[in-house]
Amino acid sequence: MIILKSKEEIELLRKSNQIVANLLNDLRELIKPGITALELDAYVEKRIREKGAIPAFKGYRNFPASLCISINDQVVHGIPNSRRLNEGDIVSLDLGVILNGFYGDAAITVPVGKINKEAKKLLDVAEKALYKGIEQARIEKRLYDISHAIQSWVEGNGFSVVRDFVGHGIGRNLHEDPQIPNFGSPDRGVQLKTGMVLALEPMVNVGTWEIKVETDGWTAVTKDGGLSAHFEHTIAITEDGPDILTVVP
Ligand code: MG
Numbered sequence: 001m002i003i004l005k006s007k008e009e010i011e012l013l014r015k016s017n018q019i020v021a022n023l024l025n026d027l028r029e030l031i032k033p034g035i036t037a038l039e040l041d042a043y044v045e046k047r048i049r050e051k052g053a054i055p056a057f058k059g060y061r062n063f064p065a066s067l068c069i070s071i072n073d074q075v076v077h078g079i080p081n082s083r084r085l086n087e088g089d090i091v092s093l094d095l096g097v098i099l100n101g102f103y104g105d106a107a108i109t110v111p112v113g114k115i116n117k118e119a120k121k122l123l124d125v126a127e128k129a130l131y132k133g134i135e136q137a138r139i140e141k142r143l144y145d146i147s148h149a150i151q152s153w154v155e156g157n158g159f160s161v162v163r164d165f166v167g168h169g170i171g172r173n174l175h176e177d178p179q180i181p182n183f184g185s186p187d188r189g190v191q192l193k194t195g196m197v198l199a200l201e202p203m204v205n206v207g208t209w210e211i212k213v214e215t216d217g218w219t220a221v222t223k224d225g226g227l228s229a230h231f232e233h234t235i236a237i238t239e240d241g242p243d244i245l246t247v248v249p
Contacts, residue, residue, distance in 0.1 A: 002169055002177045004195030009102070010236045010245070013171065013197055016104030017234045017245035019051050020095050024108050025248055027067075027095075031110050033087045037069040037080035040093075048097050056096030056103055056174055063218065068094040068107075075162055075203050075211050075220040075228040076107075087113035090123065092230040096174060103174050105199045106246035107232035118206060119227055125157045126204035126229035133167075133182075133200045137235055137242040143178055143189030150202045151183040160209035162228070164220070167200045170234055192237055197245070201232035 005013065023044055030040060045066040048055050055066035063079075070078035070092040071085070078092070085091060094107035109123055132153040136145040146167075154161050167180030178190060182202045205211075207226030214221060222228050236243045 002190065002196060003171055004193060005171055005197050005236065006195070009171070010197065012100055012102045013104070013234070013236065014245045016053065016097055016099040016102045017106065018104070018247070018249050019048070019053055019097050019099060020104040020106045021246045021248045023047055024093060024095055024106060027093050028108065028110050031085065031091060031112055033113050034084050036082050036084050037078070038082050040069060041065045041067045041080040044095065053097040053099040056098050056105070060174065066095070068092070070094070070219070070228070070230065072227055073222045073225050075205070075222060076165055076230055077218040077220055079216055079218055085112045088115050090115060090119050090227060090229060092228070094230065094232065101172055103170050103172070104246065105170055105174065105232065105234050107201060107230045109229040109231060122159065122204065122206055122227055122229050125154060125159055126202060127231045129154050129202040129204060130200060130231040130233060133202065134233065134235055134242050134244065137192060137198065137200070137237050139192055139194060139237060139239065141192050142187055143180065143192060144184035145186050146200065147181045147184035148186040154202065154204050160205045160207070162203035162205060162209055162211055164211055165203055167198060167232070170197055170199045194237055194239055196237045197234065198237070199232055199234045201230065203228060203230045
């Protein structure tokens with residue numbers, strides 16, 4: 001069941017999501033060769049708590065950290081460790097918080113220093129894929145119009161979309177209905193409605209879309225070892241179109 005949000009609830013969701021957007025911005029500045037994922041995680045947890053919010057991922061199905069950090073061929077759900085970031089890496093940062101009972105959720109993939117041409121193209125295509133999806137988040141559209149726009153943009157650029165993880169509704173729960181695949185046929189799925197709040201999150205691979213989960217039970221990596229990128233915004237659907245909640249105020 002899709003839970004529609006009132007205007008007041010959307011404003012509360014905006015507050016949670018603005019915290020996420022702010023912190024991802026700060027992390028973007030901190031990312032440089034030599035820093036470890038554990039240091040970034042510790043920083044972000046401290047900042048979340050200073051703002052009176054709660055890290056949403058820590059303890060979620062026993063996930064041990066506040067931040068998911070996925071490097072290079074890691075797709076999502078990487079557990080922070082003491083590995084130092086290297087020049088040329090790409091790093092996906094996925095962050096969730098809870099404020100006043102409402103969840104915020106977003107992700108970005110950022111370069112570490114100078115990255116190669118393929119990695120640059122991947123980041124560009126994956127970030128634009130998210131906006132291709134957002135453009136479709138309108139009341140005259142149906143759910144898989146979002147999915148189709150993302151898939152056709154990504155595949156048109158020679159990359160692939162991950163099938164195993166999907167976007168989701170969000171509100172008083174981190175994962176609500178509907179599930180939002182990043183692939184599918186247009187003009188299918190539920191009609192989009194004012195008050196839907198959705199976390200859209202394409203995961204884009206340079207090579208095969210297939211992934212596997214490592215023995216830690218969390219870290220998803222590409223099956224062929226190719227690079228992967230992940231961008232996510234939480235948006236509200238309004239009469240006037242999509243309203244991105246994960247932006248810095
Ligand atoms: Mg999400």
